[in-house]
Amino acid sequence: MKTEYDIIILGCGPAGLQAAIHSVRKRCSVLVLGKPEASNLYKAHIENYCCVEGVKTGKELLEAGIKQAKGFGVDFLTEDAVKTEFGQSGGFKVETESHSLSCLALIIATGVSRKGLGLKGEKDLVGKGVSYCVDCDANFYRDAKVAVFGNGSAAVHGALTLKDIASKVHLITTGLDISPTLKETLDASKVEVYSPRKIKELEADDSLKAVILDDGTRLDVDGLFIELGAKGAMELAAFLGVQLDPEKFTHIVTDENQATNVPGIFAAGDICGLPYQMAKAVGEGCVAGLSAGSYCQKLKREASKNDT
Numbered sequence: 001m002k003t004e005y006d007i008i009i010l011g012c013g014p015a016g017l018q019a020a021i022h023s024v025r026k027r028c029s030v031l032v033l034g035k036p037e038a039s040n041l042y043k044a045h046i047e048n049y050c051c052v053e054g055v056k057t058g059k060e061l062l063e064a065g066i067k068q069a070k071g072f073g074v075d076f077l078t079e080d081a082v083k084t085e086f087g088q089s090g091g092f093k094v095e096t097e098s099h100s101l102s103c104l105a106l107i108i109a110t111g112v113s114r115k116g117l118g119l120k121g122e123k124d125l126v127g128k129g130v131s132y133c134v135d136c137d138a139n140f141y142r143d144a145k146v147a148v149f150g151n152g153s154a155a156v157h158g159a160l161t162l163k164d165i166a167s168k169v170h171l172i173t174t175g176l177d178i179s180p181t182l183k184e185t186l187d188a189s190k191v192e193v194y195s196p197r198k199i200k201e202l203e204a205d206d207s208l209k210a211v212i213l214d215d216g217t218r219l220d221v222d223g224l225f226i227e228l229g230a231k232g233a234m235e236l237a238a239f240l241g242v243q244l245d246p247e248k249f250t251h252i253v254t255d256e257n258q259a260t261n262v263p264g265i266f267a268a269g270d271i272c273g274l275p276y277q278m279a280k281a282v283g284e285g286c287v288a289g290l291s292a293g294s295y296c297q298k299l300k301r302e303a304s305k306n307d308t
């Protein structure tokens, strides 16, 4: 696999796949990151998508989309982006669970997820010990005892970030779905792992005091980070200065070309807001793919003019 691409797409759902198909056909090299089974479409049954008769499973549609994109020359890496930053000589750097990559343009198509555990008292404790974002809230837990719950890269990265800030980090997981490289880093860390375990209960007065696991283990903690799924796209985007909706910070703001306020960064799909529908995701993916393709072509034309 190459490490330098014209376009890297974060997200392997309908928005990312359609963006890939349209941008690769603009003669760009394209890499799609993400896990198809983590797409919201994967478990859906679709009967309201134009030109598809009857009920199709999301899994079938995703498999067809991936095959189609591969046929046009799109590369795939089934890993999450865990860090995005500006490249030193322009463009962007993207770190996945085990690769360092670079690109001229980024398309963010990571869908939406901020799932809670549905535990009694969980919602009331948000901001009083319960958090869904390590990057946002880690510093509130300096020298404190914390737990992280989750099964993917977000949870492991959360635990690894917190180990340099908190006095004690417990990682609770029902089973990890991460790359061997990330697993090695975790094994070499001082994070205490409880697996396979679930959280049964939260103990609190005004703020969180302890989490109780399903085998009865009690962990006295000041903070619990619930990090389900992949590294939060909002955190990846916010790190690059991408504008989020000013009220709830839950969506990325784009213009009619699916361009964000940061040149070279485009976004598509559920991450751009309601309605959360495949048809909208695909439409925005098409526009984002075309826009990113044009952006890369312009950069290349300017670079070749400067060379002559």
Ligand SMILES: Cc1cc2nc3c(=O)[nH]c(=O)nc-3n(C[C@H](O)[C@H](O)[C@H](O)COP(=O)(O)OP(=O)(O)OC[C@H]3O[C@@H](n4cnc5c(N)ncnc54)[C@H](O)[C@@H]3O)c2cc1C
Residues within 6 Å of the ligand: 010, 011, 012, 013, 014, 015, 016, 033, 034, 035, 036, 037, 038, 039, 040, 041, 042, 043, 044, 045, 046, 047, 048, 049, 079, 080, 081, 082, 109, 110, 111, 112, 230, 231, 232, 233, 236, 268, 269, 270, 271, 275, 276, 277, 278, 279, 281
């Ligand atoms: C149960 C259910 C039923 C539904 N039914 C319908 C329906 O009938 N009709 C309809 O139109 N819509 C339906 N939807 C909604 C539809 O599935 C979504 O609108 C659509 O999947 C959004 O596409 P997306 O590409 O924006 O995001 P998603 O499909 O959610 O894909 C997001 C992708 O981003 C990846 N990702 C996340 N974080 C990272 C990261 N850090 N790095 C790299 N990749 C990352 C994930 O792995 C995933 O591949 C349903 C959804 C659900 C949950």
